[in-house]
Amino acid sequence: MNDIDKVIPEEKVKLFADDTNLFLFDKDSKSLNLKATECLNRLGQWFIANKLTLNLSKTCYMVFSSEKNEDIKLVINNTEIEKVKSCKYLGIYIDDELNWNVHIDYIFKKLLKFTGIFI
DSSP: OTTGGGTSTTSEEEEETTEEEEEOOOSSHHHHHHHHHHHHHHHHHHHHHTTOOOOGGGOEEOOOOSSOOOSOOOEETTEEOEEOSEEEETTEEEETTOOOHHHHHHHHHHHHHHHHHHO
């Protein structure tokens, strides 16, 4: 896994434990879609060459944009990747609007469990 970032050196691949994240940036959604597709194709080839499989049920993507981009669709190994509105990254829930509501709700529910113990 240590060399996965060399597959797409021009992009930001982040590794932490058994999680791999790819961060792509572009002002144009069509260009972003093309870039993401190319990266996924190259990563897919790397997985095959290294006899690894990608857990597609845990693979998803999110788009951060002021415009709602419904035209971005990503596919790897002929399987469409799920587009999500929020996901957990290093213990923090991030949502596609960057308003932290999902994470705040998560922490609030977690705290409610503990406050019940003390009442």
